[in-house]
Amino acid sequence: MAGEAQTATGYIQxxxxNMVFGKLPAGYTRADGTVLSESTWTMAHSSxxxxxxxxxxxxxxxxxWSIGLxxxxxxxxxxxxxxxxxxxxxxxQSFVELVTEFVDKLVKETFPHRNTMVAPMALTIFVWVFLMNLMDLVPVDWLPMAAAKISGNDHLFFKVxxxxxPNATLGMALAVFALMIFFSLREKGAIGFIKELTLHPFHTGKWYFDLLLIPFNFLLEAVSLIAKPISLGLRLFGNLYAGEMIFILIAIVFGVGVLGFIGAGLMHMGWAIFHVLVITLQAFVFMVLTTVYMAMAHHRDEEHEHDQ
Amino acid sequence: MNINLTLIGQSITFLAFVWFCWRFVWPPLLGVMQEREQKIASGLEEAERASKDLELARRKAAEQLKEAKEQAAEIIDGANKRANQIIEEAKNAAEAEGDRLKAAAKAEIEQEVNRAKEQLRSRVATLAVAGAEKILSVNIDAQAHDDLIEKLAAEL
Known part of the structure; x- marks a missing residue:
């Protein structure tokens, strides 16, 4: 039992x-026992x-995979x-137009400002994230095993x-965040953006009170600003990671006798069908939230322009 | 599961794909879709206009047909009237001509009768004279001859 549990844990781990290519420092003892004489860029052989x-x-x-997709x-x-x-x-072509029109309509509804980049970005996010999520429906062992066979390395790490x-989802969220900051600065100017961060949400109209409220306002606004990309990235990651995890667990059950095989087959099918919904929904949510954040970045609070 | 350089790589990749889509995918696709939208819109408009035109033409045709019928009726009416008139005129003319002919014939007959009478009278007179001569040469009986002459004269 202990051995089996060990292999199951090992399988999951x-x-x-990921397949990692990185820099190991000088004097590092590698997994096979060798010691590096100087810092080197190499493939990681263990977690x-x-x-x-x-x-x-x-x-x-x-x-x-992300670039390929x-x-x-x-x-x-x-x-x-x-x-x-x-x-x-x-x-x-009609399929492409269907998707494009769907995205275009959605962006027109949520993003009332003039910016030709937002709609194509939404389309890119929707289709690209969907394709990346779709890889989750490929049975968990197929591509890693194929890669291991092709490379000849049985212990090749390969996440498809x-x-x-989280690097991928947070990376995209980071890019969205950068665009948010960029468009905020472009639309409102540095002063306008700082005013938005410091004179919101509490605002009295009397400058001495507002001055006192600045630290408090800034804390709240900064948290809500930073929470946007983090929640955006982690939501997608969390959903897909959990989905992947369950596929892996189901895959383990395949090995447990005939009954396990049949049960796992049914479970896998059920989860995959449910997951079709999840991956589409998550791609959609990522797109919608990005569009909403862009709209927020473009939104000018006219009321604030007249104050002071 | 570690956060590493992949984060930055993914960000750059993301922006690159967004840029590509923004530059090369979105404009032609949307352009085509808008073009088609306009095509459809103008097509519908034209269809509507055509059906309106059709309706108009139909109404016009009906109107013209009605007018033509009215005109035809009028013409037929006129023709009938004219025909009646002509018949009437011909009748009148014929009657007048008949009357004239009748009158002329009567006059001629009258003339002929008068002439015949005249001839007859002159012949009777001659006859009477001849008869008288004959009678005279034979026997003059004034009384008896008187009656005879008187009878003759009365017969004429």
Whole structure:
């Protein structure tokens, strides 16, 4: 029993470890016992090594799959856009137009300002995040095993769902955050943005009271501002990570006798069907929230312009 | 599960894909969709206009048909009247002509009768004279001849 539990834990841990390429410091004792004479960029051979690489490491699988899927999105949509004509749309073009129109409508409803970048960004997020989430529906062992067979390394770490890596989701959220700051500064100016952060939400109209309220206001506004990208990234990550985890657990049950196999098959099917909803919903939520944040960044509180 | 350089890489990737979509995917797609929207809108408008035109044409045709019918009726009416008039005129003319012919014939007959009478009178007179001569050469009986002459004169 102990051995079995050990392998199950090992299986799960193996599935949750990214393929890491990073820098190990000089004098580091590697997993196989060798000691590095100087700091080197190398592939991590164990979770410990990956952890010890610290910040200077790259998840090759996360970036590889996300870039690959992003390129797939760009290729498919750019081709559809190039071939598009105003005649009767057929096949893939009508699908692309359906998605585009859906996103366009949504953005028009939630984003009343003038910015041509927001709608394409929403489309990119929706389709790209959906594609990345979709990788979750590929049975958990298929691609890692294929990769292990191709590379000849049985212990190759290979995570195929980029959105189960907080780096990916928080990375996107960070980019959204940067755009929020950028558009806030562009639309309101530095002064306007600072005023928004310090004279909100409590505001009396008398300057000496407002001066006293600045620290309190700033604390509240800063927290709510920073909470936006973090919640945006962690929501997607949490949902997909949990989904992936359950797929892994179900995959373990496959090995437990005939009954386990049948039970796991049913469970896997049930969870996958449910998960179709989750991955679409999460991609949609990420897109909508990004659009809402962009709208907030563009929103000018006219009432504040007249104060002072 | 560690936060590392991947975060930055993903951010850059994200922005790159957004830029690509913004530049190369969105404008042509939306352009085409708007173009089609306009096409459909103008098509619908044209259809509506065409159906209006059709309705108008139909009404016009009906009106013209009615007018034509009225005109035809009028023409037929006129023609009938004219025909009656012509018949009337012809009748009158014929009557007048008949009367005239009758009058002329009567006058001629009268003339002929008068002439015949005249001839007859002159012949009777001659006859009477010849008869008288004959009678005279044979026997003059004034009384007896008187009656005879008187009878003759009365017969004329």
């Amino acid at each position: 193996h599935h949750l470890q 410990q090594e990956a952890a010890d690489m610290g910040f200077w490491a790259v998840h090759l699988d996360t970036l590889g 992003g390129l797939l999105f760009c290729f498919l949509f750019a081709r559809a856009a190039k071939k598009a004509s105003s005649d009767v749309p057929r096949g893939f 769902v980029p959105t189960t890596d």
